[in-house]
Amino acid sequence: MLGILDMLWWLIYVAIFVASLYALVDAVRTPAQAFPAMDKQTKKLWVGLLSVGTFVSFSAVFTSMRFFVFIALIAALIYLLDVRPAVRGVGRSEGPYGPW
Template sequence: MLGILDMLWWLIYVAIFVTSLFALVDASRTPAQAFPAMDKQTKKLWVGLLAVGTFVAFSAVFSSIRFFVFIALIATLIYLLDVRPAVRSIGRNEGPRGRW
């Protein structure tokens, strides 16, 4: 039976996985031209980084490979806190009255 601390860490790994998966889906849906337009790296690079991070986070939930999950978390947070707000303003086809 898992201890309280083990269960807490497992929940943290699940939260990291869900966050990484959200960032991966969001980056995949964002138009490719929005990234260079806002002076960010290419869409291919971000989708690749987030895909690897999501896989690492998924494997941390179900195995003992848990050290690299924090590197995946860093890439995910950089995307969500820096890249996503920048490309979201240009990449969602928003006009003066909202989405087209």
């Protein structure tokens, strides 16, 4: 039976996995020209970093491989808090009632 502390850590790992997966999906959906236009690293680099981070955080949830999970969290947070706001509006078409 899992203790309270083990359950808390498991929930933290699940939250890191969800954040990494969200960042990866957003990076894949963002147009490639938006990254250099806003003076950020390339889309390939971010998708690669976030893919590895998502895999590592997934492994932390379902196995005992938890050593690099916080590095995955750092990569996801850098993308979500710095890169995503900068590249969000570049290259996306606006409709008459706002973004599509």
